Amino acid sequence: MIEATLCFLLRDGSSDCDDEVLLIEKRRGLGEGWYNGPGGKLEDGETPRECAVRETREEVGLEVDPADLEKVGELSFVLDDEAHTFCHVFRARTFAGEPRASEEARPEWVAVDDVPYDQMWEDDQLWLPGILEGDTVIGEFRFVGGEPLDEADFADHVLEWDVTFPSNC
Numbered sequence: 001m002i003e004a005t006l007c008f009l010l011r012d013g014s015s016d017c018d019d020e021v022l023l024i025e026k027r028r029g030l031g032e033g034w035y036n037g038p039g040g041k042l043e044d045g046e047t048p049r050e051c052a053v054r055e056t057r058e059e060v061g062l063e064v065d066p067a068d069l070e071k072v073g074e075l076s077f078v079l080d081d082e083a084h085t086f087c088h089v090f091r092a093r094t095f096a097g098e099p100r101a102s103e104e105a106r107p108e109w110v111a112v113d114d115v116p117y118d119q120m121w122e123d124d125q126l127w128l129p130g131i132l133e134g135d136t137v138i139g140e141f142r143f144v145g146g147e148p149l150d151e152a153d154f155a156d157h158v159l160e161w162d163v164t165f166p167s168n169c
């Protein structure tokens with residue numbers, strides 16, 4: 001099973017009300033061509049938090065202090081009844097630098113109300129709005145139809161909101 005991370009960075013929007021979230025258009029790998037947060041697979045010996053910091057640096061060139069990352073989600077993606085990917089989701093409002101594109105990702109600030117869910121993983125519309133509003137979640141999402149996961153059919157899901165994660169995880 002793959003262990004991976006997603007990192008959603010938020011800032012005050014230019015208009016008075018809306019927050020903005022930094023999304024990437026993924027240029028390669030799983031979910032290529034779709035929008036998501038920066039993130040990726042854990043490397044050997046790395047904690048999820050370290051992975052989120054590294055992937056955010058590599059993909060969009062922003063520096064995040066691990067202590068500023070809030071763990072806000074744990075998502076299990078199941079393909080044909082087998083655990084496929086376990087994803088740790090983080091959120092932060094504090095970071096340094098200006099986003100820049102990389103071989104893996106083209107970054108874009110998007111108003112939280114304008115997130116392009118029709119150009120994202122189908123499951124994202126179920127859990128990401130809550131995450132962007134400040135909630136926490138544990139979710140399981142079942143896909144059928146064989147590898148690769150991003151060409152399989154989304155079948156069903158279970159969500160549990162308002163979860164408390166240990167502060168050190």
Ligand SMILES: Nc1[nH]c(=O)nc2c1ncn2[C@H]1C[C@H](O)[C@@H](COP(=O)(O)OP(=O)(O)OP(=O)(O)O)O1
Pocket residue numbers: 004005006028029030031036038039040041077085087121123124141149
């Ligand atoms: N159903 C799903 N919904 C979602 O929002 N993100 C998903 C997802 N299934 C996988 N992901 C994310 C989690 C993780 O950030 C990423 C994993 O993609 P990859 O396997 O391409 O990893 P990397 O971006 O690390 O690629 P490499 O750098 O080539 O290892 O995809």
